[in-house]
Amino acid sequence: MTSLSQFIPPLVILVLLLLAAAWSTWLERRILGLWQDRLGPNRVGPFGLLQVVADMIKIFTKEDWIPPFADKVVFVLAPMILMISMLLGFAIIPFAPDIQIASFDNALLFVLALSSISVYSVMLAGFSSNSKYALLGALRTAAQMLSYEVFMGLALMGIVVLSGSFSLNEIVAAQEEQWFILSQPLGFVLFLIAGVAESHRAPFDLPEAETEIVAGFHTEYASMKFGMFFIGEYLGVIFVSAFISTLYLGGWQGPWLPPLAWFILKTSLFVLLFILLRAALPRPRYDQLMRFGWSVLLPLALVNLLLSALWQLSVGH
Amino acid sequence: MMESLFIVAAGLALLAALLTVSAHNAVHALLYLLTMMLALALIFLMLGSPFAAALQVIIYAGAIMVLFVFVTMMLHRGELSLSEERRLFYFNMARGPLLLSAVLLLELLVVITQLPPEYGMQAQATGALSDGAGATSALVAPGDISVKALARLLFGDYLLLVVLAALLLLAALVAAIHVSRLPQAAPETATVAEPRPMPCTGTDTGTGKQTSDEEPR
Numbered sequence: 001m002t003s004l005s006q007f008i009p010p011l012v013i014l015v016l017l018l019l020a021a022a023w024s025t026w027l028e029r030r031i032l033g034l035w036q037d038r039l040g041p042n043r044v045g046p047f048g049l050l051q052v053v054a055d056m057i058k059i060f061t062k063e064d065w066i067p068p069f070a071d072k073v074v075f076v077l078a079p080m081i082l083m084i085s086m087l088l089g090f091a092i093i094p095f096a097p098d099i100q101i102a103s104f105d106n107a108l109l110f111v112l113a114l115s116s117i118s119v120y121s122v123m124l125a126g127f128s129s130n131s132k133y134a135l136l137g138a139l140r141t142a143a144q145m146l147s148y149e150v151f152m153g154l155a156l157m158g159i160v161v162l163s164g165s166f167s168l169n170e171i172v173a174a175q176e177e178q179w180f181i182l183s184q185p186l187g188f189v190l191f192l193i194a195g196v197a198e199s200h201r202a203p204f205d206l207p208e209a210e211t212e213i214v215a216g217f218h219t220e221y222a223s224m225k226f227g228m229f230f231i232g233e234y235l236g237v238i239f240v241s242a243f244i245s246t247l248y249l250g251g252w253q254g255p256w257l258p259p260l261a262w263f264i265l266k267t268s269l270f271v272l273l274f275i276l277l278r279a280a281l282p283r284p285r286y287d288q289l290m291r292f293g294w295s296v297l298l299p300l301a302l303v304n305l306l307l308s309a310l311w312q313l314s315v316g317h
Numbered sequence: 318m319m320e321s322l323f324i325v326a327a328g329l330a331l332l333a334a335l336l337t338v339s340a341h342n343a344v345h346a347l348l349y350l351l352t353m354m355l356a357l358a359l360i361f362l363m364l365g366s367p368f369a370a371a372l373q374v375i376i377y378a379g380a381i382m383v384l385f386v387f388v389t390m391m392l393h394r395g396e397l398s399l400s401e402e403r404r405l406f407y408f409n410m411a412r413g414p415l416l417l418s419a420v421l422l423l424e425l426l427v428v429i430t431q432l433p434p435e436y437g438m439q440a441q442a443t444g445a446l447s448d449g450a451g452a453t454s455a456l457v458a459p460g461d462i463s464v465k466a467l468a469r470l471l472f473g474d475y476l477l478l479v480v481l482a483a484l485l486l487l488a489a490l491v492a493a494i495h496v497s498r499l500p501q502a503a504p505e506t507a508t509v510a511e512p513r514p515m516p517c518t519g520t521d522t523g524t525g526k527q528t529s530d531e532e533p534r
Contacts, residue, residue, distance in 0.1 A: 074348070
C-alpha cells in the first residue's frame with residue numbers, strides 16, 4: 001500500500017513550512033521596523049515581500065567556505081542536525097483534524113527527545129569551528145538548553161496529568177471544553193519561557209549574543225550552512241508556536257472558522273509574540289539567566305506539577 | 318520487516334560502539350557513542366517499550382552525553398590532543414580488554430544457545446513487564462508496554478529501589494553543591510586578607526572593597 005501519493009501531503013507540508021520559515025525572516029524585520037519606528041526592508045517587490053528571494057540568491061551564490069582549521073565532517077553535520085530535528089518535530093503536530101503526518105501515543109516524549117538532540121547541533125557547531133567565540137557560544141548554549149529542558153519537561157507534565165495522555169491528538173481532544181491555558185496558566189508561562197530559551201531567541205539569545213561573542217556558535221559559518229542555521233532558528237520559532245497552540249490553546253479547535261485557519265491564527269499569534277519579545281526585552285547576563293532558571297522556574301514547575309496532580313486526584317475523578 | 322530493522326539497528330549499535338573505542342578524536346568518539354545510544358533507543362522501541370526508548374534519548378543522549386561533550390570540548394586541545402591520543406593508545410593495548418570481552422562473548426553464546434527458542438528477547442521483555450503489571454497485563458498488547466504499566470511496576474514492586482536511587486541522587490546533588498561551593502570560600506578570605514598589605518597605595522583599597530562587595534552576590 002505504499003503508493004507515491006502517500007508522500008505528497010508530507011512533502012507539501014515540508015515545502016510550506018520552509019517557505020513560512022523563510023518569509024518569517026521578512027516578517028520579523030518588517031515588524032521590528034514598524035515597532036521601532038523605522039521602515040525595514042520595503043524595496044524588493046510589494047511591501048518588500050521579495051526581499052526573501054533576494055536574500056536567498058545572495059546566500060546561495062556565496063562561497064560555501066569551510067575554514068581550514070575546522071573539524072570538517074562535524075562542521076558540515078551540525079547545521080543538518082538542527083534542520084532535521086526541527087523539521088521532524090512538525091511531523092507530530094495536528095494542523096487540523098485530518099492534516100497530521102504521524103500520530104502516535106508518545107508524541108510529547110518525541111518532542112522532548114528532539115529538543116534534546118537539537119542541542120548537539122549548536123554544541124557541535126561551536127566545537128568544530130575551532131574558534132574561541134564559537135566555543136563560548138556553544139558552552140553557553142549547552143548550559144542554557146540543558147537547564148531549560150528540565151522545566152520544559154516538568155511544565156508539560158501538568159498537561160499530561162490533566163489529559164492523561166502523551167498523545168497530542170488526545171491533548172487537543174481534552175481541550176474541547178476548556179483550553180489548558182485556563183487550567184494551566186502557570187504551566188503555560190513556564191513552557192513559553194522554556195520554549196523561547198530552547199529556540200535560543202532574544203532575550204535568551206546568549207549563545208549568539210552579537211555584542212559579546214560575535215555571532216556565537218555560527219561565527220565561522222557562511223553561505224548555505226549559515227542559511228540552514230538561520231532558517232532552522234525560524235523553524236524553531238514556528239515549531240514552538242505551533243506546539244504551544246496545540247498544547248495550551250486547543251490546537252485547531254475554535255468556532256466559525258475552519259480548523260486549519262484557527263491553527264494558523266494561533267500559531268502566528270505566538271510568532272508575533274516571539275518577535276515582540278525580541279523588540280521589547282534586553283538580554284540578561286549569563287549567570288542571571290541560569291539563576292533565574294534553577295531557582296525560580298524549577299520550583300515553580302514543581303509546584304505546578306504538584307497542584308495539577310492534587311487537582312486531578314481530588315476533583316478530576 | 319521488524320527483524321531486518323532490528324538487525325540493522327543492532328549492527329549499527331555494534332559498529333558505533335567499536336568506533337567509539339577506536340576513534341582518536343575524543344569528540345568523534347562521543348558522537349559514535351551517541352549514535353550507539355540512538356540505535357539502542359530504536360531497539361527499545363522495537364522491543365515494545367516506547368517510553369524506555371524516549372527516556373534513552375532524552376536522558377542518556379540528550380542530557381548525560383551533552384555533559385560529556387561539554388567537558389570534552391573544554392579540555393580538547395585540537396591537534397595536540399589528537400597526536401597525544403595516537404601516541405598513548407594503540408592496538409596492542411587492547412589485547413587485555415579483548416581477551417576479557419572474548420570470555421564474555423563466549424558466555425553470551427552459551428546462554429543464547431542454551432535457551433529454549435520461544436524464550437526469545439521479545440518474549441522475555443514483554444513477559445517480565447506485563448506479568449508485574451498484574452491486572453493491566455491483559456490490556457497491554459503484546460509487544461507494547463504502556464507508560465502506566467511501567468509506572469505501576471516502578472512505584473509498586475520496585476518502590477524501594479526507586480526511593481533508594483532517588484536518595485542516592487539527592488546525596489550526589491548535595492555533595493556536588495558542597496564541592497562547587499568550596500572554592501568560593503577561598504577568594505572571599507583572600508579579598509578580606511587583601512586590603513591589609515594595600516594601605517601604601519590609597520586607590521587600591523577602594524578596588525579591593527569593590528571586589529569584596531561583589532563576591533556575595
